[in-house]
Amino acid sequence: LLSTHSLITSNYNESSRMTIYDYFMRQQYKGDIYKVYNLQNQNIMNYCTTPEEIAAEQARLEKELDMMLNGLWEESHKEAIERENAAKEEENQKKSKKEGRK
Known part of the structure; x- marks a missing residue:
């Protein structure tokens, strides 16, 4: 489920995306x-x-x-x-x- 939804990970580059799964696995939620x-x-x-x-x-x-x-x-x-x-x-x-x- 988490791997099916994506996030925009940059305020400057809309094409910079990753899945919610990757976002949590990389612990980028600081x-x-x-x-x-x-x-x-x-x-x-x-x-x-x-x-x-x-x-x-x-x-x-x-x-x-x-x-x-x-x-x-x-x-x-x-x-x-x-x-x-x-x-x-x-x-x-x-x-x-x-x-x-x-």
Whole structure:
């Protein structure tokens, strides 16, 4: 789906295009977030009053975007096995600590 939609990637050259997939894969979405879609159609400056609140909201939104990006891709078989092995190793370490306390 992301590979079927294209973006204009330059303000000066309309023929400079890439797919949304490429845009995310190349991580070219750098910049400050100042507005997001919300029911009130407000930008961040309307509901965050101090620079600290604005920075915190921008950080929260960046984290949300990162989580969304990570959720777009299905983990590979190798990654699934590594995750399962890490969970088993952690469980074994917890059991060893409990047995050592007895």
